[in-house]
Amino acid sequence: MAARAYSMAEELPVNDVSRATESARAASALSRADVLRELIEEYLEAKKTIRTGFDLADEFAAAQAKILEYLSGWETDWNNWRWQLRHRIADVETLAALLPLDEAAKQELAEVGKHLRWAISPYYLALIMSDRPFGPLWKQAIPSLPEVNDQDGEDDPMAEQWTSPAPGVTRRYPDRLIINVTNQCAMFCRHCQRRRNIGQRDQHLAHLQLIAALNYVRANQEIRDVLVTGGDALLLDDQVLDWLLHELHSIPHVEIKRLGTRVPVTMPQRVTPNLCAILDKYPPLYINTQFNHPLEITPEAKQACDMLAKAGAVLGNQSVLLRGINNQPHVMKKLNQELLKIRVRPYYIFHAKNVKGTSHFITPVDDGLKIMEHLRGFTSGLAVPTYIINAPGGYGKIPIAPRYMIGKKGGRLLLRTWENRIIAMDAPSDR
Ligand code: SF4
Structure with missing residues (x-):
């Protein structure tokens, strides 16, 4: 939807409140409400056609049964994360038995598999099977030839290997750091920024390296915020996670812990x-996760988020802006609104990084700006994440936003509102 342009002549008659009669005020409010409703009419229509994982319940149940039959599993297996992890689908024949893949697609998969590992949890595969082929879930999980043919980009655009002062540690900011504890994930996302770490086998950081990382945190008292990530931080065993969190919790200057x-x-x-x-x-x-499309918001995902929230974790979402998946304002708005319903606060939209083999996912920055323009004001501020471009070379996050401050004129600020009204107001520092 194009942003509506207003002229100053269209300003509502709110400046002359004292002289307005009660009925004039009510008429003005009603007319304003009509304008506001009109502003989201197009989205309200579009929203009906954007499905969430809750709309896939029947298809999902059929897909789950088919996978369980193929893998000779039971429903109790399905609900067991170790079974899910052990049965990640990672070979062409199994995938071809469950998804409509022709000979050419099978050869493409086999070719990519020679260079890059891929694996999909049975749960996520059931979601893919519930949606259309080549849809937003498929694209995130199923390898494609551009991954190996396209040599643009870098293996490590964030220069993580150059910003690691201790084993497993990445430090890009003054008061916080990352500990990368594993390269293991339930699914290897095709757009992953750390795909260089996936290698050929799952590998957790060795205990001695974890101790070295903790020692680095202990020795640097300005570190008040530690992000444990990977790979996937929650793929550590319970015992290891318990120990690691206990160690971090015992360091007096670590004020908050985060899990990715x-x-x-x-x-x-x-x-x-x-x-x-x-x-x-x-x-x-604080736990940050990565929902990229409303179809990923399922009853199972909701239950998991409810449990994490009840355990006291503050949940945030870091979506990645991906071509053909979520680079559309209505899709991103629905995603963020649905996230709030499952207690997850939209935190960042990351512009996809320039990672080798992923350029087919990268969108123009204008796509991100357009999305932000359609979020701010048009929906709750809680549903408006910050759009971020990560500086190459590990120099950190750069927030990107539509231009709301237009300039200064005669000691006054010229501002643009979410509706495209141009407002002039006194600048406090200029009084
Ligand atoms: S690190 Fe994150 S984005 Fe990369 S494969 Fe694992 S879950 Fe996906």
């Missing part, structure tokens, strides 16, 4: 009562 995980999206079975009991012991704990 995609399991609420790709393998919600990982969120067990035992895991939640562990997380509950170490507040304040």
Whole structure:
């Protein structure tokens, strides 16, 4: 929807409140309400056609049954995260038995598989099977030839290897750092920024390296915020996670702990009562996940997020702007609104990084700006994440926003509102 342009002549008659009669005020409010409703009419229509995972329940049940039959599993297996992880689909024949793949598609998969590992949890595969082929879920999970043919981009655009002062540690900011604890994920997303770390086998950071990373945190008292990620932080065993969080919790200058995980999206079975009991012991704990499309918001994902929230974790979402998946204002708006319903606060939209083999996912920056323009004001501020471009070379996040401050004129600020009204107001510092 194009932003509506207003002229000053269209300003509502709110400046002359004292002289307005009661009925004039009511008429003005009603007319304003009509204008506001009109502003989202197009979205309200479009929203009906954008499905969430809740709309796939029947298809999902059929897909789940088909996968269980193929893998000779039971429903209790399905709900067991270790079974899900052990049975990640990672070979062409199994995938071809469950998805409509022709000979050419099978050869393409085999070719990509020679260079890059891929794996999909049975849960996420059931979601893919419930949607149309080559849809937004398919594109995130199923390898395609551009991944190996396209040599643009870099293996490590964030220069993580140059910003690692201790084993597993990435430090890009003054008061916080990352500990990368594993390269394991429930699914290897095709757009992953750390695909260089996936290698040929799952590998957790060795215990001695974890101790070295913790020692680095202990020795640097300005570090008040530690993000444990990977790979997927929640793929550590409960015992290891318990120990690691306990160690971090015991460092007086570590004020907050964060976990980076995609399991609420790709393998919600990982969120067990035992895991939640562990997380509950170490507040304040922030968990950031990555929902990229409304179809990923399922009853299972909701349950996982509910459990994490009840365990005291503050949940945020970091979506990645991906061509053909979510680079559309209505889709992103619906995603963010649905996230709030499952207690997840939209935190960032990341512009896709210039990672080798992923340029087919990268969108123009204008796509991101257009999305932000359609969020701010048109929906709750809680549903408006910050759009971020990560500076090459590991120099950190740069927030990108539509231009709302137009300039200064005669000691006054010229501002643009979410509706495109141009407003002039006194600048406090100029009084
Ligand atoms: S879950 Fe995260 S780290 Fe793992 S493959 Fe996906 S994007 Fe990469």
